[in-house]
Amino acid sequence: xxxxxxxxxxxxxxxxxxxxxxxxxxxxxxxxxxxxxxxxxxxxxxxxxxxxxxxxxxxxxxxxxxxxxxxxxxxxxxxxxxxxxxxxxxxxxxxxxxxxxxxxxxxxxxxxxxxxxxxxxxxxxxxxxxxxxxxxxxxxxxxxxxxxxxxxxxxxxxxxxxxxxxxxxxxxxxxxxxxxxxxxxxxxxxxxxxxxxxxxxxxxxxxxxxxxxxxxxxxxxxxxxxxxxxxxxxxxxxxxxxxxxxxxxxxxxxxxxxxxxxxxxxxxxxxxxxxxxxxxxxxxxxxxxxxxxxxxxxxxxxxxxxxx
Ligand SMILES: Nc1ncnc2c1ncn2[C@@H]1O[C@H](COP(=O)(O)OP(=O)(O)OP(=O)(O)O)[C@@H](O)[C@H]1O
Ligand SMILES: [Mg+2]
Numbered sequence: 001x002x003x004x005x006x007x008x009x010x011x012x013x014x015x016x017x018x019x020x021x022x023x024x025x026x027x028x029x030x031x032x033x034x035x036x037x038x039x040x041x042x043x044x045x046x047x048x049x050x051x052x053x054x055x056x057x058x059x060x061x062x063x064x065x066x067x068x069x070x071x072x073x074x075x076x077x078x079x080x081x082x083x084x085x086x087x088x089x090x091x092x093x094x095x096x097x098x099x100x101x102x103x104x105x106x107x108x109x110x111x112x113x114x115x116x117x118x119x120x121x122x123x124x125x126x127x128x129x130x131x132x133x134x135x136x137x138x139x140x141x142x143x144x145x146x147x148x149x150x151x152x153x154x155x156x157x158x159x160x161x162x163x164x165x166x167x168x169x170x171x172x173x174x175x176x177x178x179x180x181x182x183x184x185x186x187x188x189x190x191x192x193x194x195x196x197x198x199x200x201x202x203x204x205x206x207x208x209x210x211x212x213x214x215x216x217x218x219x220x221x222x223x224x225x226x227x228x229x230x231x232x233x234x235x236x237x238x239x240x241x242x243x244x245x246x247x248x249x250x251x252x253x254x255x256x257x258x259x260x261x262x263x264x265x266x267x268x269x270x271x272x273x274x275x276x277x278x279x280x281x282x283x284x285x286x287x288x289x290x291x292x293x294x295x296x297x298x299x300x301x302x303x304x305x306x307x308x
Contacts, residue, residue, distance in 0.1 A: 038067070045106055048234075050226045055099060055214055059106065066110055083211050084112065085178055088190040089197070090216025093266030096190045097153065099216075104149040107186065114184055115147030123157040126170040134166040138173040147184050155189035156199035171203060178209055219264050221251045227265050231272045232297060237279075242299040247271070250304045267307075275301040 039060050046056050062082060069079050084107070088096040101118050108116020121141050128134040142150060152158075152174075158167035178187055191199065193215070200207045207213070219227065225248055232239055239247065254262060263270075279301040283289045 039063070041109070042106070045102065048230065049095065049099070049102075050230065051217075051219065051223045052095065052099070055216075058212060058214065059103075062112075063110055066112070081183060082112075083209075085187045085210050086189075086212040086214060087196065087200075087207075087210045088188060088214050088216060089193040090190075091192060091218055091264060092261065093264035094216035094218065095265060096216055097151070100149060100151045100188050100190065103186070103188075107149070113147055113149070113186065117145075117148035118151065119145045119148060120151045120153060122153055123160075123167065123170075126152070126158070126174075127166045129166075131166075134169040135173045138170045139177070142174070142177045142185065145185055145187075149186045149188060151188045151190065154191050154195075156191050156195040159199050159202050171206070175206070175209060218255070218262070221248060221255055224251050224255075224265070224268055228268045228272060231269055235272070235276065236295070237272075237276065237297050238295050240296050240298050243275075243297050243302055246299040246302055246304070250302075270307060271302065271304065272297075274303070274307060278303055 042056065042059055042063060046052070046059070049056075062084065065080075065082055073079050086103075088100065090096050097120070104113070104116050104118040107113040119141070125141055126134065126138045128137050144150075158170050159165070160167055174187060177185070189196075189210070225244065228247060229239060229244075254267075275297045279297050282301060283293060
């Protein structure tokens, strides 16, 4: 379980450590093998992630490869090491950061990483202001991420200033260490699809170093509604039928517009949190309320026109 979150005061680094630091045992995952259902653990870990089928099947492939490698090892057959560096492409709120965090835990449980911590960095954490400083800063960040995941959001900002920019030095340093340390360090670069594609075009050697390139698609209305109901349920609320109907109509319009800044599941989280506040005000104002009133968010509580 995630137990500790450190946010460094002046930067964007988040470090999440796991409570029960298990010692990485030789050649075996911490997952319990379940007869006739080898992927039960993975299904459970991802049960709250709506959609994302490609991601789920990729994780199953990785896990299956580990287990089969262990069996092959027992027979003295060759063991193929997996390179796990990933690129995440997706619009705002499609789950990139949430998934990367989850993978840190999962890879630790699968014994692919020794610590399973998660470090989030952005350009300012890697790029320095004078010659030589960038390589140093980037190396320090990789060192911190050893045994865990280094997640670089808006990775294309490293290519912002072209050839002369120090961002290039950060990319070169990352590439060098990806190969040296690929057994106990996973690099995930994330960003919006167009910008990431451009970034990869500008750095032609990069793409082939990432065996996993995952597209986080915009959510369909049905998926957004499922996410809304789940987010409400996690907070022990429910939506009335009318509220659901109103939200569905609103989301149809929103997804038709498909503005590039539509924040997908994050938008839904804002809708739910906003309506929880309005619901509270309404109940206080009406003075009397039943236990059902305490549970149900109504169409009136949504006030969708107030959200951008
Ligand atoms: N498939 C999903 N099922 C349930 N909740 C989801 C799903 N995808 C995203 N969310 C939720 O939506 C919110 C936003 O997700 P997240 O921050 O991971 O998006 P992101 O792709 O990193 O966005 P950005 O590009 O803006 O950083 C989080 O609260 C997350 O839990
Ligand atoms: Mg994010």
